[in-house]
Amino acid sequence: MAEVLDAALADGRSRVPVFGEGIDDITGVAYVKDLIRASRTGRESSRVARYARRTYFVPETKRISELLSEMRVRKAHMAVVIDEYGGTAGLVTLEDLIEELIGEIVDEFDHEEAMVERLPGGDLRVQARMSMDEVSELVGVDLPEGDWDTIGGLMFHLLGHVPFEGESTTQGEFRLRAEQVKGRRIGMVRIEKLTQ
Structure with a gap:
């Protein structure tokens, strides 16, 4: 867990996908705040999968406007995008969708390049x-x-x-x-x- 937590914090991630046999076997999403809480209570040797929450899967053909609406209703901040064969095509976050519609959002983890x-x-x-x-x-x-x-x-x-x-x-x-x-x-x- 410590390795996953260190990597997530270094990259400014708030959620990380949890997978079983491989990239096409995503079993859930672990919230970094849950991993921090576990490490502070002496459970850092636990497997990350123990803290995984259910994930939301969407086909890669889903329209952005529909996905944004669904994610808002589900209160989901991340979805796993699957291809037509059921394999993992990628991950999409609420921030990704908003940036696609209105442009780049700069937060404390983004490094703004000089104009x-x-x-x-x-x-x-x-x-x-x-x-x-x-x-x-x-x-x-x-x-x-x-x-x-x-x-x-x-x-x-x-x-x-x-x-x-x-x-x-x-x-x-x-x-x-x-x-x-x-x-x-x-x-x-x-x-x-x-x-x-």
């Missing part, structure tokens, strides 16, 4: 949510305006799809490279001035 980082050689790394006005001011060139407000939105427009990690496109005299792509969200954009 702009100047890289050796003159390149810039900016958060994808940086406004087009701010980016234009940084690079000293008016970038195009359209149905997007951010540099990440411009990348979506130029590519016509969600970029994969490291994918790039050009806009005028600049190459835009997607970095830190998670799911359908670009975290950072590297801006490189093309040599003439």
Whole structure:
């Protein structure tokens, strides 16, 4: 239990999945607060499974709006997502769902990256949510305006799809490279001035 508790606390987790034979055999979810309580009362040698609570399983095809509503009714903060074969596809938290709908939520365990980082050689790394006005001011060139407000939105427009990690496109005299792509969200954009 001590090892699980240490790892959960180091990662800022409040819940951890408990599984039996393997990743596709999730038997419950242990709350870190229960594990802390057990360790303080001298039961740190107990198995984590002893403190597992029932878990909530959802198919990976479930719509976010439906899942959010169901989790609210069930007072569930975490669900196990299963694929069509009954295997574990992943975990989803209430925070994940809210962030998917309204954007990133920064808490005490998140490390907010700088909005702009100047890289050796003159390149810039900016958060994808940086406004087009701010980016234009940084690079000293008016970038195009359209149905997007951010540099990440411009990348979506130029590519016509969600970029994969490291994918790039050009806009005028600049190459835009997607970095830190998670799911359908670009975290950072590297801006490189093309040599003439």
